Amino acid sequence: MSEFKLRGRVAACLGDNIDTDVIYPGRFLNITDREKTAEHLFELAYPEIRSRIRPGDFLVAGKNFGCGSSREQATAAIKYAGVGAVIAAGFARIFFRNSINLGLPAVVSPEAAAALVEGDEVEVDLIGGTVMRLNTGEVFRAAPLDPRAAELLAAGGLVPFLKKKYSGQGGSA
Amino acid sequence: MGMTLAEKILARASGRERVAPDEIVVASIDLAMSHENADLVRKSFLEIGAPRVWDPERIVIILDHRVPAESERTAATHKAIREFVHAQGIRHFYDVGRGGICHQVLAENGHVLPGMVVVGTDSHTTTHGAFGAFATGIGATEMAGVWAEGRLWFKVPATLRILVGGEFAPWVSAKDLILHVIGRLGADGADYRAVEFDGPAVRGMTVASRMVLANLSMEMGAKVAFTPVDDTLLEYLEARTGRTIPDSPDFAPDPDAAYERVIEIDVGREIPEPQVACPHAVDNVKPLSEVRGRPVHQAVVGSCTNGRLEDLEVAAAIVRGRRVHPRTRLLVIPASQQILLEAIRLGYIQALIEAGAMINPPGCGPCVGVHQGILAAGESCISSTNRNFIGRMGSKDSLVYLASPAVVAASAIAGEIAHPEDIVGKEVA
Numbered sequence: 245m246s247e248f249k250l251r252g253r254v255a256a257c258l259g260d261n262i263d264t265d266v267i268y269p270g271r272f273l274n275i276t277d278r279e280k281t282a283e284h285l286f287e288l289a290y291p292e293i294r295s296r297i298r299p300g301d302f303l304v305a306g307k308n309f310g311c312g313s314s315r316e317q318a319t320a321a322i323k324y325a326g327v328g329a330v331i332a333a334g335f336a337r338i339f340f341r342n343s344i345n346l347g348l349p350a351v352v353s354p355e356a357a358a359a360l361v362e363g364d365e366v367e368v369d370l371i372g373g374t375v376m377r378l379n380t381g382e383v384f385r386a387a388p389l390d391p392r393a394a395e396l397l398a399a400g401g402l403v404p405f406l407k408k409k410y411s412g413q414g415g416s417a
Numbered sequence: 418m419g420m421t422l423a424e425k426i427l428a429r430a431s432g433r434e435r436v437a438p439d440e441i442v443v444a445s446i447d448l449a450m451s452h453e454n455a456d457l458v459r460k461s462f463l464e465i466g467a468p469r470v471w472d473p474e475r476i477v478i479i480l481d482h483r484v485p486a487e488s489e490r491t492a493a494t495h496k497a498i499r500e501f502v503h504a505q506g507i508r509h510f511y512d513v514g515r516g517g518i519c520h521q522v523l524a525e526n527g528h529v530l531p532g533m534v535v536v537g538t539d540s541h542t543t544t545h546g547a548f549g550a551f552a553t554g555i556g557a558t559e560m561a562g563v564w565a566e567g568r569l570w571f572k573v574p575a576t577l578r579i580l581v582g583g584e585f586a587p588w589v590s591a592k593d594l595i596l597h598v599i600g601r602l603g604a605d606g607a608d609y610r611a612v613e614f615d616g617p618a619v620r621g622m623t624v625a626s627r628m629v630l631a632n633l634s635m636e637m638g639a640k641v642a643f644t645p646v647d648d649t650l651l652e653y654l655e656a657r658t659g660r661t662i663p664d665s666p667d668f669a670p671d672p673d674a675a676y677e678r679v680i681e682i683d684v685g686r687e688i689p690e691p692q693v694a695c696p697h698a699v700d701n702v703k704p705l706s707e708v709r710g711r712p713v714h715q716a717v718v719g720s721c722t723n724g725r726l727e728d729l730e731v732a733a734a735i736v737r738g739r740r741v742h743p744r745t746r747l748l749v750i751p752a753s754q755q756i757l758l759e760a761i762r763l764g765y766i767q768a769l770i771e772a773g774a775m776i777n778p779p780g781c782g783p784c785v786g787v788h789q790g791i792l793a794a795g796e797s798c799i800s801s802t803n804r805n806f807i808g809r810m811g812s813k814d815s816l817v818y819l820a821s822p823a824v825v826a827a828s829a830i831a832g833e834i835a836h837p838e839d840i841v842g843k844e845v846a
Contacts, residue, residue, distance in 0.1 A: 261700075263806045341559060342558070
C-alpha cells in the first residue's frame with residue numbers, strides 16, 4: 245500500500261451530523277498533548293467505540309461529519325486512537341481542513357457511507373477516488389483528493405510540511 | 418456577471434481581478450484571532466520553526482473559554498499564552514478582566530472592518546460577517562501556518578442569499594429568525610457556502626442582532642455569513658474606532674452577482690411565534706407552542722450569540738419585580754466587561770440579581786461545558802447560547818433547549834418553557 249492507498253477494517257458506522265462535542269467533549273479541551281486526546285474519543289456518547297479501534301481501522305459516517313466547534317482535538321483524538329481514515333457522506337468544513345492539516349485522510353463518498361457495515365474490509369484509493377469493499381469486490385465512487393491536500397497528507401500534515409520550509413532559519417519563541 | 422461579497426473580498430485579498438465558486442485562492446489575512454487554544458497554536462507554531470509571527474499587529478488573543486482559570490492545567494495554559502504574546506510583541510491581548518468573549522471583544526474594540534479577511538480558531542468567527550468581513554473559523558494547526566505565513570488557501574464558496582422582509586411579531590427576535598432558517602435548511606444546509614442576509618427586516622436590526630444571524634449561520638455549516646454594510650453599521654464602527662469609514666462598493670455584492678439560491682422570508686407570516694431548538698441538534702427547531710410547559714432546571718442568558726446589552730435588557734425587563742421559580746436557577750453571563758459595566762449603569766444587573774439570578778463573569782460561561790453551570794443527569798436547561806449537542810453543557814443525560822433571551826428569562830420565572838407573554842402579559846413587547 246502506498247501512502248494514498250489504504251486498507252483497513254470498518255470499526256464503527258455512525259449517522260449524520262456527528263458533532264465535535266460528541267467526538268471530543270468540551271471538558272477535555274484543556275488537554276493540548278495531541279496523543280492524549282485519544283483517551284477521550286467519543287467519551288460521552290459512544291464510549292464503546294474507542295476500545296474497538298485497531299490500528300489502521302476506518303470510521304464510517306453519514307453527512308456533515310465533524311460539524312460544530314473548530315476544536316482540532318476532535319481530529320487529533322480520531323487520528324491518535326489509531327484510525328487510518330474517516331469515510332463519510334460529507335464533512336463539515338473546519339473538520340475537513342483540520343484532517344488535512346493533521347494528516348488524517350477524510351474520504352468523501354456518499355455511496356460507501358450508505359453501503360459499508362461494521363467489520364467490512366475496505367481498500368481506499370485516495371487519488372483515484374474509489375472505496376472498495378474487499379469481501380464483495382464492490383467499488384464505490386469517492387471524491388479524489390485535491391492535489392494540495394495530497395501534498396500535505398504525504399508530508400504528514402501542515403506542521404511537517406512547513407517545518408521543511410523553515411528548517412535552518414533558526415526559529416525561536 | 419458581477420460578484421457576491423464573498424467573491425469580491427477573496428478577489429481583493431488574493432490579488433485577482435475576479436474569482437468564481439470552487440476556485441482555490443490564496444488570500445492574505447487581515448486579522449487572526451485566537452482564545453485559549455492559542456496555546457495549541459503556539460505549540461504548532463514553535464514546531465514549524467518560523468522565527469517570528471508574520472505580523473504581531475494583526476494577531477488578537479482573548480482569553481474567554483475558561484476565565485478565570487478553573488484548574489491548574491488551564492492556569493498553565495493561560496501563563497504560557499501570556500509569555501508567548503510578550504515574547505512576540507503581540508499587543509492586542511485581552512487578559513482576564515480586560516475583555517470578555519472573543520467575538521464581542523473584537524467587535525466592540527473596532528478590530529474588524531468591512532472588506533477584511535478574518536480567521537479565528539473558533540467556529541463562531543462567522544459572527545464578523547456582521548461587519549462586512551469574510552470571517553471564518555479554522556483549526557489550531559492551520560492558525561499556526563497563518564501566524565508563520567500571513568496567508569491561507571480558501572475554496573471560493575457559492576453564496577446563498579436570504580432576503581428577509583415583513584414585520585417581526587411581538588417577542589420574535591433575530592434569534593428566532595436564524596433558528597427558523599437553520600431548522601428549514603438543516604445542520605448542513607449551508608455547508609461550505611457563504612450566506613448573504615439582506616432585506617428590510619435585516620437592515621432594520623441593531624448591529625448586535627445582526628451578529629446573532631452571522632454567528633448562528635455556523636450551525637448550518639456556513640463558511641461566512643454577511644449582513645449589509647449600511648449607515649447603522651458605519652456609525653457603530655465610527656463610535657468604536659474614532660474614525661470615519663467611507664462606504665464603498667467593495668463592501669456590497671454586485672446587483673448582478675450569481676447566487677446558488679435566493680430564499681425569501683416574510684418574518685411576520687412565517688415566524689409568528691418564538692422558536693426553540695430542541696435536544697440534541699440546533700436544526701431540531703420547533704415553534705415555542707409545541708414545547709411550552711416542559712420543566713426547566715437551569716436558564717442561561719449569555720454567550721457570543723446572545724450575551725449583549727440588548728439581551729440583558731430584555732431579560733431584565735421580564736424578570737424585574739419577579740422571582741426566578743424555586744426549582745430553577747437563572748445564570749446571566751454578560752459577553753464582555755464593557756457590557757457588564759453598562760448593564761450595571763442601566764440597572765439591568767440589579768433587576769436580575771433582585772429576581773434571583775446569578776451573574777457570572779464575562780466569558781463563555783457554561784456554554785462549552787467546562788465550568789460555571791454544568792448540568793446533572795436528568796436536568797433540563799433553556800439557554801440563549803448556540804449549541805445543544807449531547808453533553809454540551811454537562812451530563813450526557815441532560816437536555817439543552819436553545820431560545821431567545823426573552824424566552825429564557827420568561828422560562829426562568831415560570832420554571833418551565835414559557836412565552837414572554839405568559840409572564841408580562843400581551844401589552845408589552
